[in-house]
Amino acid sequence: MTIFYFTGTGNSLFAARKIADATGATLVSIPQVFAKEETYTDDKIGFVYPQYAIGLPKMVRSFILKNEFDAEYFFAVDLYAHIRMKALGEIAGIIPLDYGAYLKTPWNFIFAFNPPKSPEIILEKAEGRLEQIISDIKDSKRRIVKGRKKHGAATAYFGKTNFNVTDDCTKCGTCVQVCPANNIQVTEKTVFGNECENCFSCVNLCPSHAIYSNKKMQKRRQYRNPFVSVNDIIEANNDKL
Numbered sequence: 001m002t003i004f005y006f007t008g009t010g011n012s013l014f015a016a017r018k019i020a021d022a023t024g025a026t027l028v029s030i031p032q033v034f035a036k037e038e039t040y041t042d043d044k045i046g047f048v049y050p051q052y053a054i055g056l057p058k059m060v061r062s063f064i065l066k067n068e069f070d071a072e073y074f075f076a077v078d079l080y081a082h083i084r085m086k087a088l089g090e091i092a093g094i095i096p097l098d099y100g101a102y103l104k105t106p107w108n109f110i111f112a113f114n115p116p117k118s119p120e121i122i123l124e125k126a127e128g129r130l131e132q133i134i135s136d137i138k139d140s141k142r143r144i145v146k147g148r149k150k151h152g153a154a155t156a157y158f159g160k161t162n163f164n165v166t167d168d169c170t171k172c173g174t175c176v177q178v179c180p181a182n183n184i185q186v187t188e189k190t191v192f193g194n195e196c197e198n199c200f201s202c203v204n205l206c207p208s209h210a211i212y213s214n215k216k217m218q219k220r221r222q223y224r225n226p227f228v229s230v231n232d233i234i235e236a237n238n239d240k241l
C-alpha cells in the first residue's frame with residue numbers, strides 16, 4: 001500500500017502516519033515527488049490531504065492529473081475542520097475512488113478565525129474515527145463517492161498571496177523550509193512568489209508570528225498539530241534536503 005499525503009500544519013501527516021503504522025503502507029509526501037512524472041503501482045493507493053475551499057489543494061490535484069496510478073483499490077481521506085460539504089467529489093472526479101472518508105481535524109486557516117484552544121480533544125476523536133477508516137481500508141471496504149467535474153475554489157483562486165511580514169522577522173528561514181511550493185525567499189526581506197498553495201504552514205510555523213495578510217491574523221493563535229514537529233513538516237515539504 002502507498003499513501004500520498006500533503007500537509008501544511010501537520011494534521012494530514014498525523015493521519016497518514018496513523019494509517020501507515022497500522023497497515024505497513026509506504027508514506028510519500030507529494031511535494032517531495034511533485035517534480036517527477038511517474039507510474040505508481042501498488043495493491044492499494046491512498047491520498048490524505050487537507051480540504052481547501054470544499055476541494056483539493058491545487059498541488060494534490062495537479063499531482064494526480066500528471067501521474068499514472070495503477071491499483072486494485074483507491075482511497076482518499078479528506079481532512080476538514082468545519083465545513084466538509086461534498087469536497088470528496090473533486091478527487092472522485094479525477095481518480096476512480098473505491099473508498100472516500102472525511103476526518104474532522106483542528107482548523108488551521110487563521111486568516112478567517114482562531115484555531116481551537118484545545119486541539120487535543122478534536123484529535124482524540126479523530127484517532128477514534130481513524131480506527132474505523134483503517135479497518136475499512138484493511139478490509140477493502142467500498143464507499144463510492146460521486147465525482148464532480150468542477151474543481152474546487154482552491155485550484156481556481158489560490159496562487160498569488162498578499163502576505164506581509166512584520167519587523168519581528170529574524171530571517172530564520174523556517175518559512176522557506178516548511179513551504180511545500182518553494183514559494184518563499186528570505187534575503188534582505190521575505191519575498192513570496194506566485195506559486196502559493198495557501199497551506200498556511202509559513203504563517204502558523206513562523207517562530208516570530210511575523211507573517212500576516214490581515215491585521216486580525218497577527219492577534220490569532222498559531223496552529224501546528226501537537227504530535228507533529230516543525231522538523232517533520234520541513235522533511236515532508238522541503239524537497240531540497
Ligand SMILES: Cc1cc2nc3c(=O)[nH]c(=O)nc-3n(C[C@H](O)[C@H](O)[C@H](O)COP(=O)(O)O)c2cc1C
Nearest residue numbers: 008009010011012050051053054080081082083108
Ligand atoms: C486555505 C485553506 C482553506 C481551507 N478550507 C477549508 C474548508 O473548506 N472546509 C474545512 O472544513 N476546513 C478548511 N480548511 C481547514 C483545513 O482543511 C484543516 O485545518 C486541515 O486539518 C489542515 O491540515 P494540515 O494540518 O495537514 O495542513 C482550510 C484550510 C486552509 C489553509
Ligand code: SF4
Nearest residue numbers: 169170172173175206
Ligand atoms: S519564519 Fe518568520 S521569522 Fe523566520 S524568516 Fe520567515 S518570516 Fe522571518
Ligand code: SF4
Nearest residue numbers: 179196197199200202
Ligand atoms: S507561501 Fe506559505 S502559505 Fe503559501 S505555499 Fe508556501 S508555506 Fe504555504
